[in-house]
Amino acid sequence: MDFDILDVINEATKEADAFEGHPAADFTIEEKLLYLNGLALVMNADGHIDDTEKEYIRILIKSMNLDESTLDDMVTFAKAPDKDTIQAFFRTFRRRPISQLFLFDALMMTRRDGKVEDKEKAVVDKIADQLEILKGTQQDIFDLFCHIKNRNWQESALYFSCHLLNPDHFKHLLAYHEVEFDALMTETAETRSNRLLDIMKSKLVDSLEWGTFACEGTSQKASLITKEPITLLKAIASSISCSVVMPWLQRMLDRGELRVTKETVYLVQEPEEKVLFEFSNSFFKYEQEANAFYLGSLDYAQKSIGSGEILHAFLRHTNLNYLIEQNDLNNLLILTDSIDVAVSNAGHLPTCDGVQVSAITSGHYFANQGHPNAINEIKGDQVEIRYCNHCSGGHGTQSGICDDKDRRFTKITLSEMLTEHGFYLVK
Numbered sequence: 001m002d003f004d005i006l007d008v009i010n011e012a013t014k015e016a017d018a019f020e021g022h023p024a025a026d027f028t029i030e031e032k033l034l035y036l037n038g039l040a041l042v043m044n045a046d047g048h049i050d051d052t053e054k055e056y057i058r059i060l061i062k063s064m065n066l067d068e069s070t071l072d073d074m075v076t077f078a079k080a081p082d083k084d085t086i087q088a089f090f091r092t093f094r095r096r097p098i099s100q101l102f103l104f105d106a107l108m109m110t111r112r113d114g115k116v117e118d119k120e121k122a123v124v125d126k127i128a129d130q131l132e133i134l135k136g137t138q139q140d141i142f143d144l145f146c147h148i149k150n151r152n153w154q155e156s157a158l159y160f161s162c163h164l165l166n167p168d169h170f171k172h173l174l175a176y177h178e179v180e181f182d183a184l185m186t187e188t189a190e191t192r193s194n195r196l197l198d199i200m201k202s203k204l205v206d207s208l209e210w211g212t213f214a215c216e217g218t219s220q221k222a223s224l225i226t227k228e229p230i231t232l233l234k235a236i237a238s239s240i241s242c243s244v245v246m247p248w249l250q251r252m253l254d255r256g257e258l259r260v261t262k263e264t265v266y267l268v269q270e271p272e273e274k275v276l277f278e279f280s281n282s283f284f285k286y287e288q289e290a291n292a293f294y295l296g297s298l299d300y301a302q303k304s305i306g307s308g309e310i311l312h313a314f315l316r317h318t319n320l321n322y323l324i325e326q327n328d329l330n331n332l333l334i335l336t337d338s339i340d341v342a343v344s345n346a347g348h349l350p351t352c353d354g355v356q357v358s359a360i361t362s363g364h365y366f367a368n369q370g371h372p373n374a375i376n377e378i379k380g381d382q383v384e385i386r387y388c389n390h391c392s393g394g395h396g397t398q399s400g401i402c403d404d405k406d407r408r409f410t411k412i413t414l415s416e417m418l419t420e421h422g423f424y425l426v427k
Contacts (some may be wrong), residue, residue, distance in 0.1 A: 022064070342423070
């Protein structure tokens with residue numbers, strides 16, 4: 001017998017030779033080599049190249065259908081990286097959506113030898129920043145890495161949403177572990193939608209300004225009140241940041257559902273195209289060579305996208321358009337983490353930090369007639385508003401309607417109040 005059975009078993013059961021369907025397999029030769037050069041920087045970040053790290057490079061080389069001799073070139077580069085190649089790597093992958101996958105592979109590389117050195121973490125963080133991967137996206141990729149490493153498929157699926165990571169970049173990992181992607185997406189659809197709502201709610205609650213609530217004789221069990229009236233559309237627009245929308249924009253672009261010109265982004269749809277947004281009125285930029293969106297500044301990541309067509313399109317594509325179409329007060333209360341709408345108690349108005357809240361809502365006959373936000377009652381789809389006919393500017397710090405004999409009442413639909421005028425909310 002001229003072979004060793006143990007060697008045969010070890011060879012047959014060792015780690016898979018390649019990832020089937022790794023997106024880098026579709027790169028040009030130059031892109032493949034630069035991608036590996038970037039990982040080689042991580043491989044030697046701590047000054048030591050472990051065999052397990054070289055093995056991961058070898059797996060990726062096979063995944064890209066490159067000659068295995070490429071591994072020797074990468075080890076040589078890792079030991080003596082040159083500035084020109086490093087600069088070429090960043091030029092090639094900066095702002096490109098595929099940089100998400102590079103960061104994932106870099107995290108895999110740092111864990112190959114069972115420990116993460118400070119220098120390795122510093123190198124990975126620096127590369128991610130230079131690739132202009134948003135901080136929130138970096139955290140999402142790390143979370144996904146942890147879930148996949150621990151084979152927590154339900155949680156990992158939450159990151160394969162249009163507002164987080166592009167699933168096309170990570171499907172090969174699920175296939176490697178024999179997890180069926182479409183079935184997992186169907187199984188977790190509701191959970192993923194709820195996660196987006198949680199993200200929206202967190203941002204909106206953080207953006208609201210609250211003051212001390214009081215209203216003489218009120219039965220409302222609240223201590224805080226919003227400093228401004230909140231409409232449903234304003235609330236939802238404030239809850240969606242640029243960092244949430246950009247992955248969705250990129251996926252739409254990759255699928256051919258957007259068309260980009262020098263100044264404008266169009267939504268390709270039947271029967272005709274529709275303007276989604278103008279670059280001059282947004283925080284987004286576009287790099288033609290990479291066919292990729294990016295932010296004009298990383299500081300814009302948490303900026304809200306506003307209430308234009310881009311908001312409505314995003315809500316439609318995430319099946320959350322019901323939030324604005326239903327005009328449901330409960331949706332507003334849930335999103336803002338509020339318990340109720342501030343209402344008056346007989347002749348007493350609610351106050352914020354000791355000052356009555358009485359927004360003058362222009363455009364209606366009662367707008368300049370006192371207290372249009374002195375809500376007397378909400379019943380069904382009707383809001384009953386109490387005002388005194390002669391007070392056009394409110395009462396300053398007074399909390400009561402000045403002349404109870406002059407009180408007037410009018411009604412407005414709940415939908416109209418939610419969309420045009422807004423409510424002061426309490427919690």
